Structure formats: C-alpha cells, structure tokens
Amino acid sequence: MSKKGMIFSGVQPTGQLHLGNYLGAIKNWVKLQDTYNCIFCVVDMHAITVPQDPKALREATRQTLATYIACGINPENNIIYNQSAVSGHAELAWILGCNTPLGWLNRMTQFKEKAGEHRESAVLGLYGYPVLMAADILLYKATHVPVGEDQKQHLELARDIAGAFNRHYNKDFFPIPEPLIMGEATRVMSLNDGTKKMSKSDESDYSRIALTDSADTIRKKFMKAKSDSTMGFESLDNRPDAENLLTIYGALTDTDMKSAQAKFRTAGFGTLKKELAEVAVEKLSPITDEVNRLMKDSGHLDGILKRGAEKANAIAEKNLSAVKQLVGFLEV
Numbered sequence: 001m002s003k004k005g006m007i008f009s010g011v012q013p014t015g016q017l018h019l020g021n022y023l024g025a026i027k028n029w030v031k032l033q034d035t036y037n038c039i040f041c042v043v044d045m046h047a048i049t050v051p052q053d054p055k056a057l058r059e060a061t062r063q064t065l066a067t068y069i070a071c072g073i074n075p076e077n078n079i080i081y082n083q084s085a086v087s088g089h090a091e092l093a094w095i096l097g098c099n100t101p102l103g104w105l106n107r108m109t110q111f112k113e114k115a116g117e118h119r120e121s122a123v124l125g126l127y128g129y130p131v132l133m134a135a136d137i138l139l140y141k142a143t144h145v146p147v148g149e150d151q152k153q154h155l156e157l158a159r160d161i162a163g164a165f166n167r168h169y170n171k172d173f174f175p176i177p178e179p180l181i182m183g184e185a186t187r188v189m190s191l192n193d194g195t196k197k198m199s200k201s202d203e204s205d206y207s208r209i210a211l212t213d214s215a216d217t218i219r220k221k222f223m224k225a226k227s228d229s230t231m232g233f234e235s236l237d238n239r240p241d242a243e244n245l246l247t248i249y250g251a252l253t254d255t256d257m258k259s260a261q262a263k264f265r266t267a268g269f270g271t272l273k274k275e276l277a278e279v280a281v282e283k284l285s286p287i288t289d290e291v292n293r294l295m296k297d298s299g300h301l302d303g304i305l306k307r308g309a310e311k312a313n314a315i316a317e318k319n320l321s322a323v324k325q326l327v328g329f330l331e332v
C-alpha cells in the first residue's frame, strides 16, 4: 500500500512522559504509523532550551524512546532517533532563522509563558525554539505533523516559515506541513488546576499522571485531583476540572464527550475519579511494565537510536544539500 505522506513528530526528554504526551501525541502516532512514512524524534536539542542535568538528559532520552516503543510505535517500520544525532536540524534552523522576522517570534505564547518575568535573562535557544521546530519538520519535507493543541501556534509558524522560504527562493521547495490534532484529548490539563496544561515541568508531581507511575500512585493522584462542588456532569460550563477529568475518561475509553457526560450525568466526583483511576491503571500499567523492561537494556535502546539516526541522516543530508544549493552556499 502506498503511504499518504511524511510525518514528523517528537517529544522533549525533559522528564517522565505523562498522560498529556500520550493522549495528545503518541496514541495518535500509533494510529498513523501504518498509513504514513513516519519519523519520531526524541528532541533533545529542544530539551536544552531550559537547563538540564547531562546524566538525567541521557537517561530521559532512552526513557522517551522506551515509552514510544511501549506505547506501540514499531521501531522497525518507523525512523526513531534523537535529534542531536542529525546535525542537519541545527544547520537548517540557522538558514530558516535568517528568513524569520522577529515579529513572528514575538507572538509565540510558549516563550512568553516559559520566560515569564525573566525575559531579559531568557536564552536565545528558548526564543528560537519554534525555528528549530520548523527545521525539524522541514528537514524531512514532512507533510503532516501530529501534535497536541499546545503546539498549534508553533506549527502555524512552521507553515509561515516554509512559505517565506519558498517565496524567497521562488520555488515550491518545502511542502506546507499540515497539523494533525486528533482524538478526544488534544489538551490535557493539570490535575491540580483545570485551566493549566498538564506538563512535565510542573513543580507538583500530583499535577500529572506519569507513564511510569505505579497503579497505586495513579489511583492516589486521581483521587486527589481538584474537583468542584457541583453534583453531576450534565453541564460543564465554567467547570474546567470536571471537563478535564471527563475528557481524560473519554480519551482513555475511546468514547466521545457526550457519551462520557451521559454516563456520569448524576454521579459525584468520587465515582468518576474511581472509575477513571481503574481505566487508567488498566491502560497504562502494560506501558509502564514495558518501559521498565526496555530500560534494563540500554544497549538495545542505543542500537535503535543509532540505526534510526543513520536513516534520518540519509534523508536530511539530501534535503539539506538541495537547500544549500538554493541559498548559494558553495559546496566543493
């Protein structure tokens, strides 16, 4: 069967992957891997846009790969590697950066959120993160990018950057990549605060379900999740915590929001949380067990990354060489 196009996507090895990464991204990759040519990257160069401990970064890189595989990504049929192993990402990011107006970067909300009040001391890498993300995608001429809702703005910028490059060099060189924002849970929120995204870097461990949490921890975290005082789930207006828990339930059980609401129409938070915890334990325990098993053999994981990087590099070098030709770099 001929495949529909080229997918590129990735996760930063900035800590333990969580339910948001799974439902917003990796669960969808598993569905897409048979119909597209897929490149799934562990984006370690993005990770260092905030300080990382080198030993922990290496470990998180392996753990992110192990999580991809444990969630059902087949390392034989897809290219999986870590970003820093392919130098083309950095090279293309520089070239694209020379075509990206600062005004476009100034609109990026993730930079504003992450830099916060410390804008003056924020590093260039954090500011340029979206240009590197555009380079990741365009290096492989990817046509589709499955991401969670939070990455939509960066993907729109990647589309703008691709268009600007094509116009500048008067050639339809880069395909304009399409976002694939799929599933019932495109934005999973913190268990402590339904208005905030679930995130690896949240200070509170209770804000997220990590894909390496034990069954007991998963139960404890859901039972402690923030609730409100309204009984039943018929109306979710101005109830971000209720909506979040129901969204997660729907995504884990592959039911739409309406059916999930109907199921818990007159129930209290306690009932929803108990059922949700059991569903999560059932779905996530096999993933956790497999991650733990895979992590015992780092040689095997490193071998997968090495072979993936070789395949990725072969595509990257070809595309980058064509970019350099267009730009006018002399290759002797």
Ligand code: AQP
Pocket (backbone or CB within 6 Å): 010, 011, 012, 014, 020, 021, 022, 023, 024, 025, 146, 147, 148, 149, 150, 151, 185, 186, 187, 188, 189, 197, 198, 199, 200, 201, 202
């Ligand atoms: N809460 C979320 N809901 C749905 N999708 C999410 N994704 C991340 N959080 C959620 C999706 O997961 C993919 C990889 O994201 P990432 O880890 O590389 O970067 P991030 O979006 O910055 O995630 P975190 O957890 O918030 O990381 P930190 O704390 O390190 O910044 C993307 O497709 C993303 O949309």
